[in-house]
Amino acid sequence: MFEILSAPWLHHAIQAYGLWALFVVVALESMGLPLPGETALISAAVYAGTTHGLPIAAVIGIAAAGAIAGDNLGFLIGRRIGLPMLERYGRHVGFDKGRLKLGQYLFLRHGGKIVFLGRFVAFLRAFAAVLAGTNRMPWPHFLVANGLGGLCWSTLFGVGAYLFGQEIHRVAGPVGLVVLASALLLVVLATHLLRRHEAEWTARAMAALPDDAR
Template sequence: MFETLSGPWLPQLIQAHGLWMLFALVALESMGVPLPGEAALIGAAVYAGSAGELGIASVIGAAAAGAIAGDNLGYLIGRRIGLPLLRRYGRHIGLTPERLKLGQYLFSRHGGKIVFFGRFVAFLRAFAAVLAGANRMAWPRFLLANALGASCWATLFGLGAYQFGEEIHRVAGPAAVVVLVAALAFLLLGAHLLRRREQEWTVRALAELPDEPPG
């Protein structure tokens, strides 16, 4: 059942490389690299709950540390590159002009809240740190919001997936399949609602922020 949820590759990677693999995947995703950091956290926590070969505290710690490290590197990259270069080249890493406008719009109004809650939203999880640096958010403020957001994200997702793994370990047969399908449906619904919210914010950002030259 665990392999159905996360793919057959994750148990082997964790067994071969330990929690360093989880740390690396989360850190790289936090820097803007398109890797499944959140999926790795969920998969590792489910594995911890179902197989009992990992401690959930270690899983949560590795994910939180990876998120904080990756976000701070992303912040430095954004600070060094700045908005002009991101406008010119950002599309190559998924930062389209519309998403840059969205980032400016959100940071100008919410700042630290975006860093904290962005950890729970796919687009912002990957690019919030880069956008925070590019928009010249003060680093101490960024670090506090980032550390709190990363810790809460790793704990909530880690404990939730760990509990799910324990239930999968206890329940067998058709009941386990029903639980899995319900969980996946819930995740897909949440992703759809967040995507709609991102589109609404983008429309507002394009309406309120003036066009600027690419560099």
């Protein structure tokens, strides 16, 4: 059953290195690398449930730790590298001063929701932390939202995979399609709202975040 629910390299990595493999894959994905962190969590939980080779509490805890550690490194990368690059070169790709301020303003007001919910959406799971750092989200707020998101995510998927085993394989496809369709719909709606109100929101952002605000 475990072989069915995991990619071959994940299967071998978890069998050979156990929780270390889970931590590394989840942490690297959370930093922004295109790795299957959620698949690693599900695979490790199924392995724990079918072989009892790993304790499920440790699987959940290590996955949460990897998510939190990787996200904080991603946040630091965004703050130290992403923000200076956008400030210097952003105007060449459409990110002028107004749009940069707008992104910072949106993360200031809604960053916690973006970071928490982003843990459950594949694309945002890899980039939410970097975006939060780039857009100057206050680190204490990021830490709380990130910690809650990581714990809820690892518990939900870890316990689900542990309890249901092969059944999760049957529902993963339909559920994934629903989540993807919902995420795309939200992106379309958000883009429409942004274009419609960009000038107004940018003016608010420029007023709320003067140049000397850090």
